[in-house]
Amino acid sequence: MDDEALLAGLAAGDGEAGLAFVRRFQRHVFGVALAVVGDPGHAEDVAQQAFERAWKRAHSFDGQRGSVRTWLTTIAHNLAIDMVRSRKPSPVDPTDLVRLLGSGDDEPERQAVRAAATAELRNEIRRLPPEQGRAVVMAGVYGMTAQEVAIAEGIPLGTAKTRIRSAMGKLRDALQPEGANRD
Amino acid sequence: MIEITCADVRDSAPEFALDILPSEERSVIAAHMLRCPACRLEVESMQNVGTRLLELVPGTEPPLGFDRRVMARVNQPQNPFRRRYRMIMTVAAAAAIAAGATLGGVDAGRSSHTNRVMISAALMQGHRSVGEVEITGAGSGGPPWVTMTVKNTGAQGRVTCEVIGTDGSVNVVGHFELYHGGGSWQARDTAAGSGASGVRLVDGQGRVIAAASFT
Numbered sequence: 366m367d368d369e370a371l372l373a374g375l376a377a378g379d380g381e382a383g384l385a386f387v388r389r390f391q392r393h394v395f396g397v398a399l400a401v402v403g404d405p406g407h408a409e410d411v412a413q414q415a416f417e418r419a420w421k422r423a424h425s426f427d428g429q430r431g432s433v434r435t436w437l438t439t440i441a442h443n444l445a446i447d448m449v450r451s452r453k454p455s456p457v458d459p460t461d462l463v464r465l466l467g468s469g470d471d472e473p474e475r476q477a478v479r480a481a482a483t484a485e486l487r488n489e490i491r492r493l494p495p496e497q498g499r500a501v502v503m504a505g506v507y508g509m510t511a512q513e514v515a516i517a518e519g520i521p522l523g524t525a526k527t528r529i530r531s532a533m534g535k536l537r538d539a540l541q542p543e544g545a546n547r548d
Numbered sequence: 549m550i551e552i553t554c555a556d557v558r559d560s561a562p563e564f565a566l567d568i569l570p571s572e573e574r575s576v577i578a579a580h581m582l583r584c585p586a587c588r589l590e591v592e593s594m595q596n597v598g599t600r601l602l603e604l605v606p607g608t609e610p611p612l613g614f615d616r617r618v619m620a621r622v623n624q625p626q627n628p629f630r631r632r633y634r635m636i637m638t639v640a641a642a643a644a645i646a647a648g649a650t651l652g653g654v655d656a657g658r659s660s661h662t663n664r665v666m667i668s669a670a671l672m673q674g675h676r677s678v679g680e681v682e683i684t685g686a687g688s689g690g691p692p693w694v695t696m697t698v699k700n701t702g703a704q705g706r707v708t709c710e711v712i713g714t715d716g717s718v719n720v721v722g723h724f725e726l727y728h729g730g731g732s733w734q735a736r737d738t739a740a741g742s743g744a745s746g747v748r749l750v751d752g753q754g755r756v757i758a759a760a761s762f763t
Contacts (some may be wrong), residue, residue: 375622383622387615392607395614400605409611413618420622425669431599438602443676446567447700483603490604505601510568526563533562536597 368433369426376423387416390434394441400461401445401507411448415441446508462502489539493532500525501532552576557587565594567676571702571729574673579756591674669760671698671749679730681747681760683711683737691736694721698749699730703757711737712746 366374366382371389374382394415399408418440426436490498496518503509503517515525557577563569564577581588671679679698696709709721722735737744748759 378623380619380623384615384619387618391610391614391618393605395610396608397602397605399608405611409614412610412614413621416618417621422670435599439599440677442602443567450700486600486603502601502604504563504566504568505598506605508566508568510570511563529566530559530562533565533594533597536600537593540597540600541593 369428372419372423372426372433375420383420390437391416393434394437397438397441398445401442402448407448408445411445412441414444418444442508449508462499486536486540489536490532492539493535497528497532497535500528501536504529505533552580554580554584554587557581557584558590561587561591561594562597564674565591565598567674571673575703575751575755575757578674578759579754582756582759667744667762669747669762671696671747671758671760673701673758678758683744683747683762694735694737694747695733696747696749697730697732698726698758701726701729701749701757703729703749703751706752707757708750709733709735710748710750711744712748714743714745 366385368386368389371382371386375386391412395408395412398411398415399405402408402411415437419437422440426433430436490501493501499518500514503514504511509517511525511529512522514520514529515522518525520528557564557580560569560573560577564574567574569577577587577591581591668680668682670677671681678701679696681694681696683692683694694709694711703726705726706723707726708723711719711721713719719737721737722733724731724733744762746759746761749757751757
């Protein structure tokens with residue numbers, strides 16, 4: 366069954382479809398939660414909440430706006446960021462950033478298309494000046510504000526904002542499909 | 549109301565898309581986006597990048613039994629929507645009594661199973677969900693109920709709940725108080741006509757704090 370059919374099954378109370386849905390995405394959802402909150406116990410809480418929220422909001426999923434995976438990932442990421450922001454902030458471990466910007470060969474990919482897209486993104490991030498790559502990952506994955514990036518990197522706030530904006534702009538331009546109509 | 553230019557929005561679009569702006573700035577940009585399709589597209593293009601960044605995160609196998617614990621959670625015997633609805637009604641009734649607000653007849657004793665949820669949606673601040681809104685038709689007839697729960701909005705004090713009709717009309721459902729950025733309340737949409745296309749929460753300066761779309 367495709368992702369949308371599984372989501373529909375989860376929403377309709379189909380136990381088999383629901384279990385298949387969770388098993389299909391649990392690795393990614395838990396991975397996102399763990400990367401952001403850092404603690405496996407809290408990460409499981411976040412991941413469970415993400416699936417519960419997906420079940421409650423399945424009727425609002427719009428396939429034209431993105432994939433089920435993207436939608437679910439966003440739910441999990443938002444919940445994880447909420448949890449982190451409610452706690453005392455702790456600095457990001459630089460080795461985590463290196464791992465994220467690295468090859469990523471530790472994750473077996475289910476589909477060649479997604480693997481290629483992720484590889485493309487990693488390549489584009491590696492092409493950025495390192496300081497911009499760090500800034501965009503701090504902000505985009507860990508939800509750090511420009512102020513927090515500035516403190517972590519020991520730079521002025523304006524510099525942090527510029528790094529985030531520059532990186533995002535370059536990634537947007539580089540990852541845009543050829544001939545895409547942006548109007 | 550604070551106005552910003554499209555150039556300002558373009559500068560802030562990456563931070564807005566990544567949901568790392570202060571709430572006041574986020575509200576101003578969200579309000580601008582409601583009436584500027586070009587800026588909305590700009591932000592959406594940045595949001596696409598932000599979404600893809602999450603693909604960098606390696607997958608991690610959750611603890612054993614995670615999938616069954618999730619299913620146990622979603623298969624609880626009592627419908628969590630119905631349970632939260634009763635809790636919202638109780639909280640709203642208590643808040644109404646304490647604040648002396650006119651909520652158009654909150655009935656804390658209403659049986660939830662007589663209410664039919666017509667439509668519901670997440671309340672969004674940009675890309676981030678800050679709550680939920682339901683429009684419920686009462687089994688006994690009368691105007692529909694609008695039930696809203698928000699948290700972590702970054703806003704405080706008196707706010708206004710507006711229902712946007714499918715004909716573009718704007719109906720003020722009520723004025724409520726946010727405490728520590730959150731709150732729950734319920735009121736009748738006495739001007740409900742052709743139907744609702746969305747709901748928005750507006751602060752005292754006319755800025756849109758959060759919005760939900762039913763379309």
